[in-house]
Amino acid sequence: MKRRNLFKILIGMLVIIILLWGIILYVYLDQNNKSDYYGIVYEREAPEFTLTDQDGSKVSLSDFKDKLVLIFFGYTHCPDICPMTMSVMNNVVDQLGDQADQVQVVFVTVDPERDTQEKLKSYVPYYNENFIGLTGTPEEIDKVADDYNIFYSKEEVESSSEYLMGHNSSVLLITPDGEILMKYPQNRMDPASIAGDIESIL
Amino acid sequence: MKTTLLLGVIFFAFAQFSSAEGDIAINDAWVREVPPGSSVSAIYMTIQSNGDEDDKLVSMSSKAAESAELHTSKVDSNGVATMEMIEVLDIPSNNSIDFQPGGMHIMLIGLKESLVGKDSVNLKLVFEKAGEVMIEVPVKKGQEGGHKHHH
Numbered sequence: 001m002k003r004r005n006l007f008k009i010l011i012g013m014l015v016i017i018i019l020l021w022g023i024i025l026y027v028y029l030d031q032n033n034k035s036d037y038y039g040i041v042y043e044r045e046a047p048e049f050t051l052t053d054q055d056g057s058k059v060s061l062s063d064f065k066d067k068l069v070l071i072f073f074g075y076t077h078c079p080d081i082c083p084m085t086m087s088v089m090n091n092v093v094d095q096l097g098d099q100a101d102q103v104q105v106v107f108v109t110v111d112p113e114r115d116t117q118e119k120l121k122s123y124v125p126y127y128n129e130n131f132i133g134l135t136g137t138p139e140e141i142d143k144v145a146d147d148y149n150i151f152y153s154k155e156e157v158e159s160s161s162e163y164l165m166g167h168n169s170s171v172l173l174i175t176p177d178g179e180i181l182m183k184y185p186q187n188r189m190d191p192a193s194i195a196g197d198i199e200s201i202l
Numbered sequence: 203m204k205t206t207l208l209l210g211v212i213f214f215a216f217a218q219f220s221s222a223e224g225d226i227a228i229n230d231a232w233v234r235e236v237p238p239g240s241s242v243s244a245i246y247m248t249i250q251s252n253g254d255e256d257d258k259l260v261s262m263s264s265k266a267a268e269s270a271e272l273h274t275s276k277v278d279s280n281g282v283a284t285m286e287m288i289e290v291l292d293i294p295s296n297n298s299i300d301f302q303p304g305g306m307h308i309m310l311i312g313l314k315e316s317l318v319g320k321d322s323v324n325l326k327l328v329f330e331k332a333g334e335v336m337i338e339v340p341v342k343k344g345q346e347g348g349h350k351h352h353h
Contacts, residue, residue, distance in 0.1 A: 079242040079310070080275045081283045083234055084303040087344035119239065126237035151282050158287060159269040160311045162241065169283035186277045186304055191346065 038193035039182030046174045047147035051134035054120040067104045069174040073150045075111035076123045086127040091191035105131045110152035112141045225252045226332040232342040238316045244307035250298040258330040259291040266323035268312030
């Protein structure tokens with residue numbers, strides 16, 4: 001009888017310990033998940049790439065080692081989302097003031113057939129002369145997009161021979177130490193908030 | 203005398219009211235200035251229907267481009283943006299429809315000349331009931347963020 005009681009007490013204590021441990025773990029993990037950032041925390045190593053910029057030079061991600069990189073995949077025949085995003089990026093850089101030289105905005109085309117180096121030269125610097133536009137062979141673009149989990153596909157337009165591209169339109173933030181820390185999807189495009197994130201990282 | 207005046211005012215008010223029936227007003231229209239050499243752009247606006255009857259936007263064209271189509275940008279849960287063409291847009295009575303960046307817009311396809319340095323482009327909208335509406339749409343640089351509302 002006594003032995004049985006002792007067993008019950010032990011089981012009870014064990015249950016309480018497990019519960020407490022669970023609560024502590026939950027609180028700890030919950031705090032860890034909470035982010036003060038405006039962007040969606042992604043935390044993934046940024047794959048290296050080498051593509052061609054609007055001036056014909058080869059550009060690699062590792063060239064921006066000391067900089068924070070905002071990278072966006074789009075195309076110049078894009079009527080709405082891409083000009084809007086480029087305009088947002090320009091606004092972000094504007095708001096950073098002196099810190100702007102620690103940030104590099106990179107536009108990578110998902111439409112290498114039409115977005116030649118010359119095309120990018122008339123497109124990218126229009127938004128900001130420090131922005132870099134990158135193109136490459138369809139195979140090169142395909143590989144970079146794949147490495148970055150960027151989906152893209154051609155879409156026909158009814159009244160014209162032009163075509164559009166469906167594409168992943170989030171802006172990725174790569175920290176100076178080469179981590180894709182955050183994603184900014186189209187519903188998180190407030191320049192002041194993005195600039196705020198950058199200020200707290202730099 | 204006073205009664206006549208009052209009746210006159212009431213009549214006038216009603217006349218105004220009825221003349222607005224089926225009326226369509228286009229407000230805050232702008233077309234995005236795009237880099238030189240661009241072949242496409244987008245027009246944004248608010249279509250205000252003051253009428254008591256539902257209407258439909260059935261077609262559109264601009265002298266500035268080879269064609270114009272009504273599109274809406276959609277972003278799925280994976281962040282993939284695509285455009286969907288809208289053949290006919292319902293305009294409910296006494297309502298307004300916003301066209302804005304990242305949403306509904308009139309896509310100009312095959313721009314005939316650069317919008318840089320241009321003041322405006324012409325736009326013809328054809329409504330099923332209100333008929334043709336011609337407007338001049340000012341060319342503006344996108345000012346994203348400065349006054350963008352939060353959702």
